[in-house]
Amino acid sequence: MAIKYGSKVRELMVKEMEDVLKKNKGFVLSTSGNIKASDMDVFRKKIKKAGSRHLIVKKRLTQKAFDKVGLSGFDDVLKQKKNVAMTMITDDPVAIAKILVEFAKVNTNFIPAKGYLEGQVFEASKVKQLADLPSREQLIAMMLRAMNGPVSGFAGVMASILRSLCYALNAVKDKKGAGAQQPVG
Numbered sequence: 001m002a003i004k005y006g007s008k009v010r011e012l013m014v015k016e017m018e019d020v021l022k023k024n025k026g027f028v029l030s031t032s033g034n035i036k037a038s039d040m041d042v043f044r045k046k047i048k049k050a051g052s053r054h055l056i057v058k059k060r061l062t063q064k065a066f067d068k069v070g071l072s073g074f075d076d077v078l079k080q081k082k083n084v085a086m087t088m089i090t091d092d093p094v095a096i097a098k099i100l101v102e103f104a105k106v107n108t109n110f111i112p113a114k115g116y117l118e119g120q121v122f123e124a125s126k127v128k129q130l131a132d133l134p135s136r137e138q139l140i141a142m143m144l145r146a147m148n149g150p151v152s153g154f155a156g157v158m159a160s161i162l163r164s165l166c167y168a169l170n171a172v173k174d175k176k177g178a179g180a181q182q183p184v185g
Contacts, residue, residue: 010061013058013061014061014064014065014068017057017061017062017065018065018068018069020055020088021065021066021069021071022069024088024089024090025089025090025091025093025117025118026088026089026093026115026116026117026118027086027087027088027089027115027116028086028087028089028096028097028100028112028113028114028115028127029074029077029078029084029085029086029112029113029114029115030084030085030086030087030100030104030110030111030112030113031077031080031082031083031084031085031110031111031113032082032083032085032107032109032110032111033082033083033109034109035107035109035110039103039106039107043099043103046099046103047087047096047099050091050092050095050096050099051090051091051092052087052088052089052090052091052096053087053088054085054086054087054088055085055086055087055088056083056084056085057084057085057086059078059079059084062074062078062084062086063075063078071116071121072121073114073121074114074121076114077113077114084113087100089115089117092135092136093117093130094130094131094133094134094135094136095135095136097112097127097128097130097131097133098130098131098135100112100127100131101127101128101131102131111124112124112127112128115127
């Protein structure tokens with residue numbers, strides 16, 4: 001009995017999609033119309049630089065993969081007549097959201113639709129909220145500044161005390177030195 005080549009390929013695609021869904025923290029589904037290939041190349045490079053992937057997906061096969069993994073709530077996106085793409089969230093969801101929102105501002109045909117992160121389905125408005133958050137690097141810098149503040153304040157106070165002590169000792173020395181030089185009269 002011969003196996004149809006097309007069905008085997010589709011089966012492998014669903015299996016690969018399942019693996020991708022299991023390995024990543026989450027994803028954002030987006031819809032798009034006509035976008036220049038050069039714009040998409042620049043966008044994909046930014047996504048790749050952020051450590052992620054952006055895939056154009058077959059809606060029917062994606063739905064099968066979602067069913068096998070146990071994800072639901074994406075029917076409205078997958079039934080649209082537009083192209084559907086999936087951007088994986090590997091490390092920093094804020095960085096991915098910033099790239100998606102920035103690209104959507106420039107390309108009105110690109111619309112981040114829905115996503116999934118840490119066991120929860122979220123709407124497009126959540127993608128915009130994530131994009132408004134500070135990036136991971138900015139949060140780390142803010143935390144380091146907050147931790148460094150008390151230490152530098154303490155160092156400043158200690159330096160001030162030492163300066164005051166030096167001024168007092170210099171004043172005593174000058175006073176004793178001036179008293180020794182006065183003629184006895």
